[in-house]
Amino acid sequence: MSQPPSPVVASFAPPPRPPSARPEGVSAHLGWEAILLVGVLATAVLVASNGTLFQGSMPWWRIATVGLLATGFALSLRTATPNLAVGAIAVLAGAVYAEIAQDGGSGVLAGAVAVVVALVLGLVLGAIVGLTSAPAWAVTLGGMAVAQSITLGMLDGLSIPVPRSTAGTGMAVLWTFVFLAVSIGGGVLWLVPGVRKVLTTNRTLDDPVRYRQTNLIGALAGLGGSSALAGLSGVVVVTYLGAANLNGGENLPYAVAAALLGGVSAFGGRGGIAGTALAVTLLVFANYGLVQTEAPGWVVYYLPAALAILIGVVVSRMLEARSGPFTATPPPAVPGLAPPPGPVR
Template sequence: MSEDDSTVRLPGRRPESSRYPDDLPDQGFGYGGDYPSDDPTFDPGYATPESDRTLTLPGQTPPGALLTPPPPPANDRLLVHVVWELLLVVLVAALAVFCWRVEPAMFHSVGLRLIAVQAAALGLLAMAVSVSLRAGAPNLAVGAFAAVAGLLFARAYEHNLPVALIPGLGVALVAGLALGVVVALLHVPGWAASLVALCGGLVATTLIGHGSMVTVADGAPDPRRWAYVWFIAVAATSVLAGVFGLVRPLRRAIGAFRPVADPAERRGIGAALMVVLALTVSGGLAGLSGVLSAVQLRTAGGPGGMLPQLLLALGAVLVGGVSAYGRRGGVFGTMLGVLALVLAVQFGTMRGWSGPATTFGVAGGAIVLGLVVTRLVEWGGRRRENARMLGV
C-alpha cells in the first residue's frame, strides 16, 4: 500500500493538490478536480455543526439541551394520621374501661390524680424525644437529663422553689445546648452523640447522689394537688406543637438537618442552628420532666430510672404516629400514646407485677408497635405516583 493510499481523508477537508491528478474524471468519489455536488461535507467551506463535534454517551444530556425540572415533592397526606389517632382514641378508651373493670381503685380520686401527674411527666419526656426526632437528631439522653435535673432539684430544695429549679433546669438546658453544638459542628448523628451525654449522666448521678437516692425536703409542693392542671398544660403544649408541625415551612425548617442523599454532607448553617435549638429545647423539656417526677415521688437519684423512662417516652412517641425517620407526625397521637403506656404500667403496679418487668415489657411492646406504625404512616402518608400524575 502506497503512502497516498494510507492517508485517511476526513469529511470537510480538501486533499492536497498533489495527492491525486486533476485530469482524472470525476466518478463521484472525490477523484479529479471536482467534489460530489450532492454531499455538503465535500464543500471546502463546510463547517462541522456544533452538535456533530460533541460525543454524547447514552444516558447523558447533550450540552445546551433544555433540562426539565423535577416535579416538586409530593405533599404528605394527613389521612393516615387522622385514622390512626382515631384508632388510638378507641384503644385508650378500651384500655381505660378494662382497667376500671379489673382495678377500679386506679380511677378513684387519688389514683386518677397520680395517673394525671405521671402522664404529665412522661408527656414532657415524650415531647423531648419527639422534637429531637423531628429535627433529625434523636436524643437518647433524655432519661439522663431528667435524672440529673431531678437529683439536683432534690439537693438544692430548701423551701425555695425558684432557687431549687435553677440548678436542675439550668444543667439540662446547658447539656442540651452542648449536645446540639457537638452534633452541628461535627455533623454526626444525634443518637451517637447523645450516647456520650447518657454516659455523662450516669457519671453525674453517681457523683452527685453517691450512688443512693436523695429525698426531697419536706415542704416541697405536691404536684398531685394540681395534677389536672399539669396534665392539661402538657397535653395542650403537645397538641400545639403538633399543629405547628403541620405548617410546611416550619416543618421543613425543623427537619433541615435530616440527611437527603449523603448523610455526611453538611446541610448548611440554617440546619445547624435548628438542630442546636431543637436539642436545647429537648434538654429543657427533659429537665422539667425530671423535676416533676422528683417532686411527685419525693425521691430522686440513681441511674436505674434513666433507661426505662427513655424507652417509655420513645415508645409513646412512635405509637403516637411520629415516624422513626422523623419526617411525619400527628397532632394528638403523642399524648394518646402517653396515656396508653401510663395506664398499662399503672395497671401492672396495681396488680403487684414486678416493676422493672412491667416497665420494660410495656416499653418494648410499644416500640415494636411503633415501628409498625412508622411503616404505616410512611406508606400511607406519601402520595401515590398515580395520584400525583392525576394532580390529586
C-alpha cells in the same frame, strides 16, 4: 412517491414541583390517632372496672412525667436528631433541683436552674451534631454518659430529700394539662410550613457527612428542646417522690415507645398532632392495670414498653408508606462545584 416524515412534536413534562417540607400524610396520622383514642377509651374502661384508675394522684403524675419526657424525645425525632440522653438528663435535672432545694433555695428557682442545666447540655450536644453532621444517636449516647457521671458524682450513691408536693391530685392534673398543652401544641405548630422547612433538614436526602449550615438550627432545636423538656420531667418526678436518686432512667423506654407508637416517624421529619399524648395515656393506663393484677415486675415495667417500641416501628413504617415521598429543601450549591443532587423520591 414517499411522504415526508411527520414532524416530531416535543412533549413537555410539567415542571418539577420545587422541594418543600409540606405536611405529607397528615390524614394518615390523624387516622392512626383516632385508633389510639379508641384504644385509650377501651383501656380506661377496662382498667377502671377492675381497679381504682381514677382515684388518687399516681396515674396523673405518671402521665405528666412520662409525657414530658416523651414529648421531648418526640421533638428530637421530628428534627431527625433522636436524643437518647433524655432519660439521663431528666435524672440529672432532678438531682440539681434537689441539691438547690435542700439548701433552702426557692423551689421555683431550683426548678428553673435544673431546666437551664438540661437545656445547656442539650445545646452542646446539638452544636456537636450540627457542626460535625455526626449521627445524633451516637452523640447523645455520649451525652447520656456525661449526665450519668455528673449525677453519680452529685449523689454519691445517696438520695437527696426535698419537700414533697402536698397538692396531691390537683397538682398532678395540672402538670398533666401542661404536658398535653406542650405535646398537642407542638403538634399543631409542626403543621406550619416554615417550621417544618427549618427543622427537618437533618432528615438527609444526600450525603449525610456533608456539612449543611441549616442542620445546625434543627439540631439545636431538637436536642436543646428535648433536653429542656426532659429536665422539666425530672423536676416533676422529684417533687412527686420527695427525693432525688439514681433511679428514674427506666422512663426512657416508655418515652421512646410513646413517641413511636404515637406516630412520630422513626426516620424524622414527620409526626401527627395528638399521637404522643394519646400513646402516653394508653401506656400509663395499661401499666396501671398490670400493677393492679400483681403481675411480675418484668411484665409490669419493661414488657409494655418493649412491645410498644416494636409496634411503633411498624406503625412508623406504615405511616411513611401512606404519606408518600418525603421532600425537603436540598443543601445549597457550592460555587465552582456541581450542584447537589435533588431530593430522592
